[in-house]
Amino acid sequence: MIQLKDVKKRFGRTNDEILAVDGVSLTIDEGEIFGIIGYSGAGKSTLIRLLNGLETPTTGTIKIGNREISAFTGKELREARQKISMIFQHFNLLWSRTVKQNIAFPLEIAGVKKADRERKVAELIELVGLSGREDAYPSELSGGQKQRVGIARALANDPEVLLCDEATSALDPETTDAILDLLTNINERLGLTIVLITHEMHVIRKICHRVAVMEAGKVVEIGPVLDVFQSPQAPITKRFVSQVTEPAGTDQAIAHLPGGTLIKLVFVGEKTEHPVLASLIRKFDVDVNIVQGNISHTKGGAYGSLILQLLGNENDIDTAIAYLHELGVQTEVIGNE
Structure with a gap:
């Protein structure tokens, strides 16, 4: 489904260069929830921006399905992005729009007819558990409800891939678990491929099938979550695993x-x-x-x-x-x- 081959991303000039992503190669299967974990500066946020074309790799290739997104520009890139949605840590909602208007926004941009928009929005509101809050504004919602709006909006164009950029970092533990349960439900019901970046091993443990551990721009360990928990190899992986296996x-x-x-x-x-x-x-x-x-x-x-x-x-x-x-x-x- 998603293939990265020797992807590198450099920022800056030759004498002041930052290698944010350093030779990453990995494959993400269709329909799986794939986690990417690392501390600040590990390169995970840059990597996820490469996946949706917000950044272009300096070298290497990125394929999603049969499309080499790393080679797209202009109209081709815009069309490819319609099948790659994203949710964010701070929700990024339109504060002057209601819940249903926020969810309808990408459909308006895509030129979907009003009747079809309203039908789709109603389906998504029910899917994410916001029935009865259709006419509320973001300022009237809790953090978890705002993220549910963000998820519904991200699903509006029927994407093939959902990218989650620290999507639960701003939420309390109970709300985090509720959002993770929702993402699991969406993955199972829609067969949606989900790529999730985080610095919290609890998030990886709860919903991911496989995980890649990043440090200094490199993937230092990758595998099924249970295998990584059982036998972490890299020192940084051992630190992450201890977050949820060894109490303070x-x-x-x-x-x-x-x-x-x-x-x-x-x-x-x-x-x-x-x-x-x-x-x-x-x-x-x-x-x-x-x-x-x-x-x-x-x-x-x-x-x-x-x-x-x-x-x-x-x-x-x-x-x-x-x-x-x-x-x-x-x-x-x-x-x-």
């Missing part, structure tokens, strides 16, 4: 533990439901203290992590760890005193 204060709690062996267990899929801890205590002469535990649910399945302190004879502890490996539980010794 975990490091301090570990630092103050007196002695013993600290291990981290990782459970994936059905293994999150197995009574591994009870079995460990019954089989081995070791004392087990739970330091921290967490289960996260991704679209690919459940992911659980557990940090334990094991106290006892060194040989018994080694045998217990070997037993965990035999069960297929990913086990890592993270401290030994």
Whole structure:
């Protein structure tokens, strides 16, 4: 559906050049929700602007469907953009227009007849859950309702791709989850390909099928979300994963533990439901203290992590760890005193 091949984007002159996107190659499948995560300055916002033609790559190619959008200009580019919609962090609504007038705006520009516009707007208002708010102005809406208007407006021209630029960053956690649920519903009902950029791993965990991690303009890791959670490779990916798998204060709690062996267990899929801890205590002469535990649910399945302190004879502890490996539980010794 979307293919980027060795895409680079430079800004500035030769002596003062910024390489915002550095040799990115990736493929996004039709109908998937694909996440791009990175901290400020990673290049993710530039990358998403390349996808809708707001920026042109310095080198490399970008294809959406069978169209090489990176080669389009003028009328061809404008027509291609009609199938690539975008929603933004700060909504970008027209404040002098009502909800239904905001949603109708792209249809007016496209020259759609009034009766067809009204029918389409009514369908979209129901789809995004804004029935009864058709005549409200943006100033009368909550943040979540404003974003729902933005989503409806983005869907007005029946796009093939929906780009989400930090679409939930301005929202509280509860509203964020509601908007993410709406995007998941739209993806499933319409088969819409969604590309979502964020700096929050919670967003990736909740709705994305696959994720690309960006740092300094490069994609440093890419894969199914569950695989990335289970075995993050790049240091920055490990930092992002820890946002949702390790509560704040975990490091301090570990630092103050007196002695013993600290291990981290990782459970994936059905293994999150197995009574591994009870079995460990019954089989081995070791004392087990739970330091921290967490289960996260991704679209690919459940992911659980557990940090334990094991106290006892060194040989018994080694045998217990070997037993965990035999069960297929990913086990890592993270401290030994």
